[in-house]
Amino acid sequence: MYCRFSTVSLVTLALLISVSGCQSHANATADMDVAASSGASAGKSAAPTAGAGEKASDSSTGNSSSSDKVEFSEWVADFKRDARAKGINDVTLSAAFDSIQLQPRIIELDRSQPEFSRQVWDYLDSAVSDARVAQGKAQFDKHRRAIESASERYGVPGNILVAIWGIESNYGSNFGSFSTIDALATLGYDGRRPDFARSELMAALRILQRGDIDRDHMRGSWAGAMGHTQFIPSSFEAYAQDGDNDGRRDIWGSIPDVMASTANYLAKAGWRKGEPWGLEVRLPEDFDYAQTELANRQSSQAWADQGVTAVNGTALPPFENASVIAPAGAQGPAFLVGHNFRVIMRYNASTSYALAVGLLAKRIAGEAGVQGDWPRGEKALSRTQIEELQALLNAQGMEVGKPDGILGPNSRKGIREYQRHLGKTPDGFATVTLLQRLRNEE
Secondary structure, three states: OOOOOEOOEEOOOOOEOOOOOOOOOOOOOOOOOOOOOOOOOEOOOOOOOOOOOOOOOOOOOOOOOHHHHHHHHHHHHHHHHHHHHOOOOHHHHHHHHOOOOOOHHHHHHHHOOOOOEOOHHHHHHHHOOHHHHHHHHHHHHHOHHHHHHHHHHHOOOHHHHHHHHHHHHOOOOOOOOEEHHHHHHHHHHHOOOHHHHHHHHHHHHHHHHHOOOOHHHOEEOOOOOEOOOOEOHHHHHHHOOOOOOOOOOOOOOOHHHHHHHHHHHHHHOOOOOOOOOEEEEEOOOOOOHHHOOOOOOEOHHHHHHOOOEEOOOOOOOOOOOEEEEOOOHHHOOEEEEOHHHHHHHHHOOOHHHHHHHHHHHHHHOOOOOOOOOOOOOOOOOOHHHHHHHHHHHHHOOOOOOOOOOOOOHHHHHHHHHHHHHHOOOOOOOOOHHHHHHHHHOO
């Protein structure tokens, strides 16, 4: 639950791949992204995640110059003085920093800007694969008592908890092996968000001092997200729970603690018991795709009055404020999503992530997957191509803002305007064909 530096990210770069779940408290704008993720998740102020367990491979400390090491040592000494002044005792400081090491690989990962993008269906193929579904069902049966106990206590369905577990760390098989102390100290010294990393490092020291975990076992992603469901330290402090009543909150080794902590996070984020996250829907032929933004909300009845129907033939859930999202525009499936979908996005501020969690949860519960067809022949645009498309739209007077390689609401609005100009369905979906057409009009 805790920050994906975005997976990445500031969590979520539209259609950019990045790996590692990141929970985000941030009320991020809803870009339909397979975002680049920096490796932090729950409560992370970050970006979307690329898929469960798909984290950047952990690496050795790499090479750092002697001057870097000296400056890092000076930074650590300054931080220790600050920590001591804020109540961290010498025993904890010694345990945390006596073996501290600068991690050049983390600096490289933090500064990387993914060039290649990934279509949402490719992400979902991985995040909600048959193997992950089967393993999710097996893990649910194996840990049923802990899962159902957390579900009953916090009002969050067990299959949602298991789905987050699967996407964040592939059910614990890959939650990262970076030392959290080393990672956050490195990012505080030479990262893109030093103040954030410094604050999280201070939280990590408080966790060590409290005795929930020791330094050697406090491990996770390069961005500081920890344990089975990827909490950053501040989220751990705020939401971690002792589910097995042993006096410690252990999200690394205790599944009861993992489930209780994850459920508590979602409950505190506003999860509504008994309300679904959403469902796949069918849109009428004359549907206005300008409405397919998460910021556009109305009741299920209002959507039904426009001809929106459930693919499975049931009545639409009685949402008060629901949105329709169409990740592939008019060429692909559409979904009606409600309040709990937005709660999942508090865990990781990516629509693609929330969709993956919802769909994986459905399949773990024995329900069908996506029924509509994805336009699998459409190639993903690279970040450079997206920047070019944005610049060309601006040149056509569409005013999408400064080209940044991220397909957000303004870019989709500009694409829809250009599609209307061409007499095409204005669904806001960026394609290679659309980019080529814009190039030809230069």
